Structure formats: structure tokens, C-alpha cells
Amino acid sequence: MTGRKKSTDYSHQPRRDRMDEERVSDPYRARGKWPDSTVCPDCGAIVHHGHWTWGVAAPGAEQHLCPACQRIHDRVPAGQLTLSGKFFTEHREEILHLVRHAESKARAEHPLERIMDVKDEDDHTVVTFTDSHLVHGVGEALHHAYHGELKSQYTDEGDLLRVAWSR
Numbered sequence: 001m002t003g004r005k006k007s008t009d010y011s012h013q014p015r016r017d018r019m020d021e022e023r024v025s026d027p028y029r030a031r032g033k034w035p036d037s038t039v040c041p042d043c044g045a046i047v048h049h050g051h052w053t054w055g056v057a058a059p060g061a062e063q064h065l066c067p068a069c070q071r072i073h074d075r076v077p078a079g080q081l082t083l084s085g086k087f088f089t090e091h092r093e094e095i096l097h098l099v100r101h102a103e104s105k106a107r108a109e110h111p112l113e114r115i116m117d118v119k120d121e122d123d124h125t126v127v128t129f130t131d132s133h134l135v136h137g138v139g140e141a142l143h144h145a146y147h148g149e150l151k152s153q154y155t156d157e158g159d160l161l162r163v164a165w166s167r
């Protein structure tokens, strides 16, 4: 995994297939790592047919942190979204509301898709995520709602997907 860097323009092609490949190599998501009915002690998600899902834990189920809680614990995001621009500054609350709304919709179905942190830095805001599909989806939702400019790039460091939206 060295020297790999790619840029994707969302107006052309989201390249989901490539993202699924990436996910297989994600150490936080290694398949078969947890037996069925494992429960996460932090968020309560359970493993069902090899996938983390919301559900009711069986009594005496094995406990392991789910990949999202493990990332939060290790402070290792899978994706980050940088928000900037004059329009963003003027509509910050409204835009962050859309970001959070997109997250809660995704999280309701997929326990591993969560916001980790929202940080303000100088003239921009950085939102970190536990899942690269989610940061991708949130970027698209912003672009759909407000247009502006959307860019994404994988970095070598831990397969972090960086998405930047600006308007």
C-alpha cells in the first residue's frame, strides 16, 4: 500500500466497486473476526451473519468493540470531510445540520456509519467519520443540496478518504 494516491471527481463516477475493494483491506473490518451474536459493549451493536447490525444481544454473548467504536477509541477516522467557503461560513449551522441528519439516517441502518468529531479550524470545519461510504454519501448530499465544489482523495495513511466541499 505505498505510493497510492487517487483523485475522484464526483461529477463523473463515484467508483463504488473500488471502494468495496478498499474496504476488504480495512483492518477494522476484517471479516470473520467476530463470532455471530458478538455484542459491542460501547454502542450495543451486534454481529448477525457476519455483519454488525442493531439488535438485541443474547445473554452471555461475547463482547468486542465494533469497528466504529474501535476507531473512535483509537482516534482513527476512515474518512474526513472539510467544509469551507464564504457560503459555508454564512450558512454553517444549516449545513452542519444537513451533515448530522445524513449521518443519523445512515447510522439508523448501519451501526458502523458515524460522525466521530466536528472541529473548527481557522477558516474551515473538519468532520471526521468512522466509515468512508458515509463521508462519500454526506459529500454527495451537500453537493446535491447546495452545489458548490466537491473533491475526494484517498491517502496512504490508513486508507483515509478525504472529501472536501467548498462554496
Ligand SMILES: [Zn+2]
Residues within 6 Å of the ligand: 040, 041, 042, 043, 044, 045, 065, 066, 067, 068, 069, 070
Ligand atoms: Zn460499538
